Amino acid sequence: MAKKVTKIGVLTSGGDSPGMNAAIRAVVRTGNYYGLEVFGIMRGYSGIIENDIIPMHSRSVANIIQRGGTILKTARCKEFFQPEGRQKAYQNLKKLGIDGLVIIGGDGSFRGADIFSREFDIPCIGLPGTIDKDIAGTDFTIGFDTAVNTAVEAIDKIRDTADAHDRLFIIEVMGRDAGYIALHSGIATGAEHILIPERKTDIEELVESLQEKERRKKLVNMVVVAEGDEFGGANEVAKVVKERLPFTDTRVCILGHIQRGGSPTCLDRLIASRMGYAAVESLLEGRHNVMVGILNNRMHYTLLERAVKSKQKISDEWIKIVKILAS
Amino acid sequence: MAKKVTKIGVLTSGGDSPGMNAAIRAVVRTGNYYGLEVFGIMRGYSGIIENDIIPMHSRSVANIIQRGGTILKTARCKEFFQPEGRQKAYQNLKKLGIDGLVIIGGDGSFRGADIFSREFDIPCIGLPGTIDKDIAGTDFTIGFDTAVNTAVEAIDKIRDTADAHDRLFIIEVMGRDAGYIALHSGIATGAEHILIPERKTDIEELVESLQEKERRKKLVNMVVVAEGDEFGGANEVAKVVKERLPFTDTRVCILGHIQRGGSPTCLDRLIASRMGYAAVESLLEGRHNVMVGILNNRMHYTLLERAVKSKQKISDEWIKIVKILAS
């Protein structure tokens, strides 16, 4: 039978993503509702090691559901990947009596939680918080919907000026290992080409297609490139395009960190709330070392060790749709 | 074997919803790609009857994916529900050689299409375009995600001023038969109470809960009410609340038609694009009289006669989450 959890800690770890605050709020209020003490841990695992841990109540999380960023701050913590670091962390938790953790972050953060939990028998529940949407075991990750809408709004603005000048824009969006942001924002903005890490980039095909469009006098074009595309990002692509289409007015835009911030969308607040609630329920039900996800509209629990980065298989149909719709 | 389709018409019917333009664009370009002639029909079924039908090409739908409203305009058409109206419509389609239709609209529009198609053997494909998300056979309807985000942004603004003044706001959102917009926007903005048509409204419970919050000095409160709530909308609710909580500063906001407009979100553009593409594919594959939907991440086809308004079953768990998180 599961140990009864009484005091839990919540932290955000790794890259931040919009909706983390909604998740924190849900963990704190659900915890309180069930009579648990809830502690906020600052700056990811660093806060456990440095004992930067604060009690949280319903009002600590008032009026944050709509805020970007994370009130607990976040960090990557190398020390926690050393046995001494984890030992120190455990001592601090023990002192406070914290006997359960909720970790909001990505696959790297889950790996840390998994190791820690095996060593010290503190149940850990992971919530997928990453704008990249590349975690196995869930259809949604907290922050993706906001990030992709931010990208779409930015690209819409770029199209206005592209259209006024008959220009070609090479636009880089986030996604080091995953092309979801590029694929979704590219389709949603009518981009002519979308370059993603999941597919080999055929630069020759891209150049020929752009040349063909030039011949047809289709002068406004946008190419959306994921930062992790194997060709090397927007600047590398632009270099080749400028050389091969010397009469085309080609510009580069790198959207960058605006994609990490901003008020979360309705969807991100909703899934963050639901997942935060489910995380506490999971601890109470005695689950441990699982990530809470949503698959096919149902809550789905994946062992932390299996909640790794997942490569999407971009179906050939999507690629065909991109090609048809951008024509 | 299915008749081969060669010329198709596309129309938007009933209440408009953001993303309809993205769907039109997808139908036109996919049709063109497969060598079909595509015609745009103005103002829903009225345009067939009045022969207001225009040929459309790839460039007719350039730069519209990001626009709210519908370039084909929309209307409710009583004449089409009369045999003479449909007869006239058929003659007009026949003259132009249109042998397939794509209807973007709600369940009322599908009913018309179903009858028409049975009478005259013109295959009709429906796409669910409604902000209310209350159509059986699909997890998504075109426009819901945009409408609910518009509601969330508006309610966030209201919270700013509610918080500055310690006020109670009773906010009405759209949804005559369905409470999805109210439920999602209410959770996403941290509303204390959410009143929806799918559940009996216990006004006494609402009043007592607000009184209890007043005692706890929780002075900022928001109640989100679907317009179709049986108690009669925000004004009716406010009447009772003002009487029973005379010392609370209570205000009413009715968000209204802003929820129908605006640039569609990434999700609405995406599903609209995918559904528009699938509608043409469906006609080519010989399907007829089905609505194209997405269920559990897969394309799903529902007979038009069954694509009726569906009452969601709001799970007790969601109601519990609302209560816990708003505490």
Place this chain on the structure above:
Amino acid sequence: MAKKVTKIGVLTSGGDSPGMNAAIRAVVRTGNYYGLEVFGIMRGYSGIIENDIIPMHSRSVANIIQRGGTILKTARCKEFFQPEGRQKAYQNLKKLGIDGLVIIGGDGSFRGADIFSREFDIPCIGLPGTIDKDIAGTDFTIGFDTAVNTAVEAIDKIRDTADAHDRLFIIEVMGRDAGYIALHSGIATGAEHILIPERKTDIEELVESLQEKERRKKLVNMVVVAEGDEFGGANEVAKVVKERLPFTDTRVCILGHIQRGGSPTCLDRLIASRMGYAAVESLLEGRHNVMVGILNNRMHYTLLERAVKSKQKISDEWIKIVKILAS
């Protein structure tokens, strides 16, 4: 010579407006910079009377410049308009040694400050914080630019759906005594008619003009009405229009309190920052009982007793422009 100010209080009073937080931040940081102690007073004058006053430092106002509402909350306080209330207020300020006040609010709040200051010799500086932009002595008031942009964004959305359905919308915006929001948002959204308190409303002229447009088949129309228009707001106007244009599909939207909230625009943050800075400088320079304004790009100081509601004179030229551009 002026008494040297050493401890100052800042408060927000009356209706809230976006940018108040930027002004508070500027007062606190400028005060600190000059070695003053700065206190935040909660809920307007009520906070002085109830001694709800907190010391503020640079970090108390970190990360608020972009937030709507006011972290000090606001209220209308009847007690302060009684001699006993002001006496109590004075005692509380004296106890803390507060010898200067910055009041962010409208003309009602300035009147209170003026009386108080004459009675007790505490210099008061007013900053014009109102979305209505109807204060004499300044071209800008904190919050107007945000409110009018919120109205414009909302009306843009309404136009999308108006256009899809060929509908007439009667839209009510805020402005009990002043038509600035109506005038600016109406011009910016291409409204056909704009009804404001500053001009007599000729309902007959409105009806005839709409009838004429109906004859010309201009079916999409928007009328923007200030809530304080003498005819009685959007609902009253709609009543007449519906009666006189029975075949027109007429709808009403009342934008309401969304116009008070939201993240302030660049302009509102800028003028709030500049005015907050100038308020502290004014106290240090020995000014008292003036409102800080900006006229013709320069700081301008108006005696509080003269910083009353000002009726704009809407030039005939603007009315002519509205008529020409909406044609």
Place this chain on the structure above:
Amino acid sequence: MAKKVTKIGVLTSGGDSPGMNAAIRAVVRTGNYYGLEVFGIMRGYSGIIENDIIPMHSRSVANIIQRGGTILKTARCKEFFQPEGRQKAYQNLKKLGIDGLVIIGGDGSFRGADIFSREFDIPCIGLPGTIDKDIAGTDFTIGFDTAVNTAVEAIDKIRDTADAHDRLFIIEVMGRDAGYIALHSGIATGAEHILIPERKTDIEELVESLQEKERRKKLVNMVVVAEGDEFGGANEVAKVVKERLPFTDTRVCILGHIQRGGSPTCLDRLIASRMGYAAVESLLEGRHNVMVGILNNRMHYTLLERAVKSKQKISDEWIKIVKILAS
């Protein structure tokens, strides 16, 4: 006495800016109102030379007031700066009988108009359309307010993530010769430092100030750099900062072309409408070769030859305010 104008052309030239469509609309409708024929000229001066000129009516400009970009497209046209180019342009205008021009653009475009008008006696009226706000003779240029609000929204998002990670961001905004966008957006977002072309950049002072903030544990910092800052933009600044503050997590964001697009703000639509109206009035009153501007809330006319780029004098007071408020 002035020749009577009967047919006028309108064009947008140089870099595009949000609000140009509102200005085109105002020119067309005001022209129509006064019985003038109005022609739209495509792609700036190129359209005159290539005879790409289309008649415009009230409905040609319906529903564009809210759109970014320019429906007439824009370009820089070298040929127009050659006598042969202008000769050809004149012939094309003469053929159509166009006897007046409205040019919406920047100082380079005005220079072309000035030369052309002297050679061929066609009165030209300039409207200041540039996001940089650096034209002598006007307090406002069409597009600045939108661009700076776009920058502010983007930087707000960056602050969310900066704050979550305790990072330093070096953010580059547009402004090759002018620092207005940097100055306004920097103040409005609470940036610690603002580097602009109008002032010598003291990199040593910047580094020391950042080091001092590091010592005070103020870990979240933002530096806003105009692209035309003499130090060479954000990347160059970041190079030095990373070298000198090796323990600070420093990131670069270049906002780029998103600042040129998007739906114009209320202010930009308003001044564009007013200026477009005034341009036609000016032609009718016999003015020629002036730029229409707004100075101290009044229309102001500047000879095109004097409507050059103007360096703002950034007052020492603003620099002081920046320093105080960012503390």
